[in-house]
Amino acid sequence: MALSPPTARQLAHWRQLTLNTTRSFPGGSGRRLGPKTGSSIEFAEFRAYAPGDDLRQVDWNLFARSEKLFVRTFLEEQHVKLALLVDASASMGEPRPEKLRTAVGLAAALAYVGLVGGHVVRAAFLRDGECEAAPPASREAAFPGLLEFLGRRNASGATRLLAGLERFLALDAGRALVVLLSDLLDPGAPRAIPATLVEQGHQVQVLHILAGSDLRAEDGGAVVLVDRETGESREVILDVATAEEYAGAVGAHLEEWRRAALRHGFGYRVIHAGATVDENLLHLVGSDGLLARKG
Amino acid sequence: MAHPWMLLALLLLPAYWWMRRLEARPRRRVVSSLLLWTGVPARREAPVQEWERRTTLVLWLELAALAGAILAIAGPRLPGSAAARTRVVYLDRSASLLTREADGRTRGDRLRAALLAWISARPATERFRILTGAGEDGGEMDAAAARDFVSAHGPLARGESLVEGVAAAWTVARAAGGDPPVVATDRAPEKGEAAHWISRGAPSANAGIVGCVAERRGEALDLLATVRNASAGARRVAVSAAGVTVDLRLAAGAEERAVLTLAWKDAAAAGPCLAVRLEPGDELPADDLAWLAFPAPPPTVWRLGPDNPALDRALAAVFGGVRRAEAIPADATGLFVFDRTAPERLPAGPAIVIAAPRDVSGWCTIRPGPRPAGARTVRDPASPLLRHAHLEWARVDRLLEAVFPPGAAHVLVECEGVPLVAWTGPEGAPALWIGFDVAWTGAGGSSDWAQLPGFPIFFANLAREWGLGLAGTAAPACVSPGTPVRLPPGATVRAGAGPSLPAARVWRAPEAGCWRVASPGGVQTVAASLLSRAETDNGGADVERLPTEPEGGRGERREAWRGLAALALLALCGARVVESRRSK
Numbered sequence: 001m002a003l004s005p006p007t008a009r010q011l012a013h014w015r016q017l018t019l020n021t022t023r024s025f026p027g028g029s030g031r032r033l034g035p036k037t038g039s040s041i042e043f044a045e046f047r048a049y050a051p052g053d054d055l056r057q058v059d060w061n062l063f064a065r066s067e068k069l070f071v072r073t074f075l076e077e078q079h080v081k082l083a084l085l086v087d088a089s090a091s092m093g094e095p096r097p098e099k100l101r102t103a104v105g106l107a108a109a110l111a112y113v114g115l116v117g118g119h120v121v122r123a124a125f126l127r128d129g130e131c132e133a134a135p136p137a138s139r140e141a142a143f144p145g146l147l148e149f150l151g152r153r154n155a156s157g158a159t160r161l162l163a164g165l166e167r168f169l170a171l172d173a174g175r176a177l178v179v180l181l182s183d184l185l186d187p188g189a190p191r192a193i194p195a196t197l198v199e200q201g202h203q204v205q206v207l208h209i210l211a212g213s214d215l216r217a218e219d220g221g222a223v224v225l226v227d228r229e230t231g232e233s234r235e236v237i238l239d240v241a242t243a244e245e246y247a248g249a250v251g252a253h254l255e256e257w258r259r260a261a262l263r264h265g266f267g268y269r270v271i272h273a274g275a276t277v278d279e280n281l282l283h284l285v286g287s288d289g290l291l292a293r294k295g
Numbered sequence: 296m297a298h299p300w301m302l303l304a305l306l307l308l309p310a311y312w313w314m315r316r317l318e319a320r321p322r323r324r325v326v327s328s329l330l331l332w333t334g335v336p337a338r339r340e341a342p343v344q345e346w347e348r349r350t351t352l353v354l355w356l357e358l359a360a361l362a363g364a365i366l367a368i369a370g371p372r373l374p375g376s377a378a379a380r381t382r383v384v385y386l387d388r389s390a391s392l393l394t395r396e397a398d399g400r401t402r403g404d405r406l407r408a409a410l411l412a413w414i415s416a417r418p419a420t421e422r423f424r425i426l427t428g429a430g431e432d433g434g435e436m437d438a439a440a441a442r443d444f445v446s447a448h449g450p451l452a453r454g455e456s457l458v459e460g461v462a463a464a465w466t467v468a469r470a471a472g473g474d475p476p477v478v479a480t481d482r483a484p485e486k487g488e489a490a491h492w493i494s495r496g497a498p499s500a501n502a503g504i505v506g507c508v509a510e511r512r513g514e515a516l517d518l519l520a521t522v523r524n525a526s527a528g529a530r531r532v533a534v535s536a537a538g539v540t541v542d543l544r545l546a547a548g549a550e551e552r553a554v555l556t557l558a559w560k561d562a563a564a565a566g567p568c569l570a571v572r573l574e575p576g577d578e579l580p581a582d583d584l585a586w587l588a589f590p591a592p593p594p595t596v597w598r599l600g601p602d603n604p605a606l607d608r609a610l611a612a613v614f615g616g617v618r619r620a621e622a623i624p625a626d627a628t629g630l631f632v633f634d635r636t637a638p639e640r641l642p643a644g645p646a647i648v649i650a651a652p653r654d655v656s657g658w659c660t661i662r663p664g665p666r667p668a669g670a671r672t673v674r675d676p677a678s679p680l681l682r683h684a685h686l687e688w689a690r691v692d693r694l695l696e697a698v699f700p701p702g703a704a705h706v707l708v709e710c711e712g713v714p715l716v717a718w719t720g721p722e723g724a725p726a727l728w729i730g731f732d733v734a735w736t737g738a739g740g741s742s743d744w745a746q747l748p749g750f751p752i753f754f755a756n757l758a759r760e761w762g763l764g765l766a767g768t769a770a771p772a773c774v775s776p777g778t779p780v781r782l783p784p785g786a787t788v789r790a791g792a793g794p795s796l797p798a799a800r801v802w803r804a805p806e807a808g809c810w811r812v813a814s815p816g817g818v819q820t821v822a823a824s825l826l827s828r829a830e831t832d833n834g835g836a837d838v839e840r841l842p843t844e845p846e847g848g849r850g851e852r853r854e855a856w857r858g859l860a861a862l863a864l865l866a867l868c869g870a871r872v873v874e875s876r877r878s879k
Binding site: 091092094095099159183185187211213214220221222223224225226227228229230232233234235236242245246249250253 | 320321322323324325326327328329330331332333335350
């Protein structure tokens with residue numbers, strides 16, 4: 001699945017965005033200013049001097065005026081690890097256009113935002129319990145390589161998100177901003193995955209990618225439904241009543257994900273596969289979203 | 296089965312069944328995962344077998360609707376319940392059925408023989424109700440009684456209205472169950488006639504005398520009979536009058552004149568009417584057309600104008616003779632006829648002015664004068680003088696105002712909005728305005744219309760109505776202008792003693808198809824009926840359009856059609872209901 005490169009206008013738009021982190025990510029120096037004070041040149045606040053503070057941080061001008069010792073604190077410059085985990089199981093290949101195309105398009109945009117923000121970006125495909133990860137990238141120049149990585153994968157195999165995630169964490173144990181792009185059609189317990197990640201200190205954003213045909217069943221008479229991943233089939237009569245009941249089941253499924261997100265503190269957004277990348281990005285911008293506008 | 300070949304369409308049913316079965320098979324649809332379908336309650340997971348069962352029910356209903364429609368179009372006939380059926384028969388007994396044909400039998404004989412044969416071929420359980428044109432209604436009867444009834448009711452020497460008789464038969468037939476009546480007559484059915492029909496002798500109505508005028512030459516009389524052959528083939532026609540017969544051989548559509556020169560007998564003994572007998576022959580049946588005109592002793596009729604033999608002959612036929620004059624004689628009395636000539640002065644007596652349109656502006660020099668005190672306007676449509684007059688009176692009034700000032704003259708005949716005949720009478724004399732239907736004969740116009748059939752009669756009626764006792768004799772009697780008269784066989788309009796009937800006047804009798812003849816001996820009614828020239832040719836063949844057994848009649852077939860159509864509709868509705876329930 002070749003991924004078409006973004007246009008200059010898209011890139012300019014993505015440059016105006018920044019990742020909205022809600023947790024601190026200790027590690028090596030970086031350009032991302034975390035919520036903790038550190039050694040960057042970005043002033044944070046004045047604080048009363050305490051024994052042990054570095055005397056170089058004392059503001060002597062302020063001492064001359066107030067005869068009290070204050071030290072300057074600076075925002076800590078952080079390395080933010082952005083992990084983009086894309087579900088590449090066979091279910092992501094349905095329908096046309098594929099949900100996988102929406103997922104990798106969105107992942108590419110997020111990767112660019114991360115690279116422009118000076119973060120370490122690592123993309124990976126999860127399928128069949130395996131993890132196929134790209135090398136970490138921290139410069140904008142690495143974006144074409146990431147694009148190529150994201151665009152060369154087709155949807156196939158079973159969805160075993162938990163096993164795939166464990167593989168990914170084995171590659172890099174540091175805390176990260178984990179973005180999971182998946183249709184979450186996992187026969188296991190997919191809602192436990194983000195909860196576990198949150199407990200481990202990761203910031204987790206689940207982007208639930210669904211197509212129109214996943215959300216509603218159209219009246220079609222006698223139909224043999226075939227599972228894309230398992231090949232299992234089921235005979236049903238798609239009439240109005242069945243369609244209503246299916247819509248109810250889907251609604252309940254989404255509601256359970258929303259409640260799980262609130263309960264465990266991870267971000268959750270439903271992404272429509274039919275929308276464009278920019279429309280989906282816009283959906284992620286906000287105070288409680290994954291992205292924020294600069295300035 | 297009206298259209299058995301439509302049954303071939305039933306072969307489409309298996310193809311339709313196979314096509315619908317293919318369509319009803321469940322389709323394969325790939326979904327991302329069946330996980331979300333676990334939320335659908337199990338009761339909605341209907342097996343495909345249930346779907347197929349429902350589809351099969353719909354399919355069978357559709358097939359039933361299709362088959363019902365095909366069978367309905369094929370028009371099946373159900374076996375008739377002959378025991379419950381009553382056939383209504385109308386038996387024509389009019390005088391024309393007395394006509395003898397080539398084999399010596401009358402039309403009535405042939406017609407009744409055919410009708411009896413048909414009755415004998417009907418099922419023994421069938422009943423009949425026979426009506427006649429004479430008003431008889433034999434009531435319901437079995438076949439034997441029906442045969443007796445037909446045998447006992449032969450033609451009568453009088454006319455009947457076939458149209459009214461058929462209408463009455465239809466009324467009775469509808470009340471008896473709806474089967475069309477059987478009409479037995481000697482006339483061909485009209486186009487679109489739905490009744491069953493049996494006819495004998497109809498072709499003979501296609502030739503006849505369309506005009507007959509008499510011209511006296513001293514003691515002799517020339518009788519001009521115009522005969523038209525309206526049939527599709529050549530026809531030999533014999534025209535007889537007073538024992539003199541002229542044979543004519545007429546091509547199809549031809550019209551010729553037969554001139555019969557008769558010896559003029561004692562005028563006083565013969566009276567004003569000439570004995571004219573139209574004999575029914577093998578090829579000229581009695582119900583042919585005749586224009587009758589009866590000459591009278593010479594009156595004083597002056598005609599002024601250029602030569603016009605046709606007009607002279609017409610005037611002579613009516614008034615017995617005519618005098619030509621270049622100008623109005625000084626002391627002349629009588630009737631003055633100006634033919635395309637402007638009168639230099641108003642004559643003392645009544646006058647008729649005939650003008651062609653091109654001459655109107657030239658001769659219209661009649662001086663305006665007061666309207667005659669006794670002038671009266673005849674506009675009563677019932678007036679015999681206005682019969683067949685299709686004039687627009689409003690237009691005539693305008694013309695009178697424009698061309699003829701009130702009282703100066705009165706239009707008698709006009710054509711294309713131009714007055715052709717104007718009447719001016721002496722002051723105080725009665726005057727009439729009469730419109731007359733005139734055929735236009737040429738772009739420049741002429742007075743040829745004066746020799747058209749009916750024109751002499753118009754003059755005759757005119758003179759009689761005015762009471763023009765010319766030359767001291769009574770005005771000749773004749774039929775109404777423009778009215779063809781069909782004489783029954785043996786009907787004789789004859790003057791003098793003996794079996795002949797001195798017809799002083801003929802007029803329409805209240806009875807349908809009858810004419811009344813007045814003579815010195817009293818008034819008698821003869822059977823006749825009008826015959827339109829547009830009457831269709833029967834083609835020379837007898838008509839035999841009778842219901843047959845055991846297929847049954849039209850009414851029964853329609854009933855079967857309706858039943859099948861209703862079945863098809865019901866099946867279609869059933870299919871719709873099942874489908875709508877399935878989709879809910």
